[in-house]
Amino acid sequence: MVIRLHKRSDTANIVSMINRDPFHMLNGLTAEAFEQDLDEPGERIRDNTFVVELGQTTVGYFSLCFVERTTHISVYCYGTVDVDWRRRGIGTAMFKFIFARLEAIARQEAKQIHFIHRALTSISGETALGANFGMQVQNSLNILCLNDLHHIKVSSPPSEFEFRPPTLEDAPIWAEIYNNAFGGNKTVESVIHEFQGTGFSQNLYMLCVNETGTAVGLLCATLREIHARIPTLAVKREWHRRGIGEAMLSEILQRLQHSGAVDVRLSVDSSNDAAKGLYTKFGFQEEYQRIHYEAIFSP
Numbered sequence: 220m221v222i223r224l225h226k227r228s229d230t231a232n233i234v235s236m237i238n239r240d241p242f243h244m245l246n247g248l249t250a251e252a253f254e255q256d257l258d259e260p261g262e263r264i265r266d267n268t269f270v271v272e273l274g275q276t277t278v279g280y281f282s283l284c285f286v287e288r289t290t291h292i293s294v295y296c297y298g299t300v301d302v303d304w305r306r307r308g309i310g311t312a313m314f315k316f317i318f319a320r321l322e323a324i325a326r327q328e329a330k331q332i333h334f335i336h337r338a339l340t341s342i343s344g345e346t347a348l349g350a351n352f353g354m355q356v357q358n359s360l361n362i363l364c365l366n367d368l369h370h371i372k373v374s375s376p377p378s379e380f381e382f383r384p385p386t387l388e389d390a391p392i393w394a395e396i397y398n399n400a401f402g403g404n405k406t407v408e409s410v411i412h413e414f415q416g417t418g419f420s421q422n423l424y425m426l427c428v429n430e431t432g433t434a435v436g437l438l439c440a441t442l443r444e445i446h447a448r449i450p451t452l453a454v455k456r457e458w459h460r461r462g463i464g465e466a467m468l469s470e471i472l473q474r475l476q477h478s479g480a481v482d483v484r485l486s487v488d489s490s491n492d493a494a495k496g497l498y499t500k501f502g503f504q505e506e507y508q509r510i511h512y513e514a515i516f517s518p
Contacts, residue, residue: 220309222316225268225280230254232277233270236301242341242507243299247443252417260408262286269316271300271309278304281313283320288404291331294321310348318352318514325516332516341507349512357511360486361495363503368476368483372501376466379430384421385437387414392434393426400453422474427454427463438467440475440483447480465497472501 225233230250237243237253245253257265263285271279281298296317300309317334325332336354338345339362349356376382385393390410397405413419418441427436436454440447449471454463475483486509487494 220278220312221272222269222313223272225257225265225270225282227254229270229277229280233280236277236280237299239302240299240342242339244337244339245297247446249417255412255416257282258412259284260406260412267320271313273304277301279309279313281317283317286404288333291333292328294332294334296334296336305342306344310344311351314348314352318516321516325518329518331518334514334516336512336514338510338512339507340510346510349510352514354512354514357513359489359511360509361489361505362484362486362507362509363498364506365472365483365501365503366481367502368472368480370502371472371476372469373473374462374465374469376427376470377462380427380435380463380466382425382427382467382470385414385424385426387411389426389434390414393437396434396437396453396455397451399455422478423471425467425471427467436463436467438471440471442475442478442480445479445481447475447483449483449485452485464494465500468497468501 230253234248234250234253237245237248240246257268264282267283267285269281270277271281279298279300281296284295284297286293286295298313300313314336321332321334334354335357336349338349340346341362390407393410394405394407397403397410414424420440420442423440423442425438426434427438428434435458436452438449438452440449449468452464452467454467472483483503484506485498485503487498489508
C-alpha cells in the first residue's frame with residue numbers, strides 16, 4: 220500500500236470512487252467541483268490531499284481541511300475507501316498516516332490541533348475507526364431525507380420579508396449570518412470562493428430580507444442530477460420564531476421539485492429539537508447519523 224500526494228491526474232478516479240457510494244457526503248461530485256474544493260481559501264486542502272494505492276489501483280483518498288481558530292487549529296477530513304475495498308484495513312492505515320502527520324504539524328507549528336472524524340453510521344466500520352483510535356465523541360447529526368416532493372407544505376414568508384439571490388457584494392452579510400447562527404468563523408473570502416464555484420445557483424441560493432433590505436436569513440441547496448442537498452439554512456437569532464426558516468424551506472423545496480429533484484437530504488444537530496420538528500413537519504425522515512469524533516494533538 221502506498222499513500223502519496225494527490226495529483227490532478229488522480230481526480231477522475233477519485234470522483235468516480237466517491238460517486239459509487241450513494242451515502243458519501245459528496246456523492247454526485249464533478250471533477251471540476253472537486254478541484255475547486257481543494258483551493259478553498261486559507262484551508263491548505265490541496266497540500267494535504269492524498270491518494271491510497273494498492274499496485275496500480277486507487278483504493279482510497281482523503282483530504283485534510285485546516286481551519287484556524289483563536290486557540291487551536293481544527294482539522295476536518297473528507298475521504299473514502301472504495302466500496303470494493305472496505306473492511307481490509309485500509310481505513311486503519313489512512314488513520315495511522317493522518318495521526319502521524321498531525322502530530323508532526325502540531326510540533327512544527329507549536330499549536331494544538333483538534334482533528335474531527337465525521338463517521339457515517341451507514342458505512343460499515345467508520346464509527347469503529349474513531350473508537351479504535353481512542354477518539355472522543357463530540358456531537359452527532361441526524362441525516363434526514365425527504366422522498367416526496369409532490370406534497371410540499373406551502374408556507375409563505377410574513378408580508379414584510381422577501382427572497383432574493385445573493386451577489387458577490389453580499390458575501391460579508393452571508394458570512395455574518397452563517398457565523399451568527401452556527402458560531403463558526405466563515406470568512407468573506409470563503410463565501411466569494413463558493414459563489415464563484417460550480418455549485419452556485421441563483422435559483423438555489425437565497426437571502427431573506429426585510430422591508431428595509433436587511434438580510435435576516437439564508438439558505439443554499441445543491442442539485443446533482445435528481446438528488447438534492449440543503450447544506451445550510453440559517454436565520455439570525457434575533458429573528459427566530461417568525462416563520463422565516465419555514466418559509467425559506469418551503470420555497471426551496473418547491474424550486475427543487477420544479478428543477479427535477481426526486482429527493483432532498485440535509486443534516487441537523489441531534490440535540491436541536493426545534494429544527495428537527497420543523498423538518499419533520501415537511502416530511503423529512505432520518506436515514507442515518509453522522510457522528511463527530513475528536514482527537515487532540517498538542518505541540
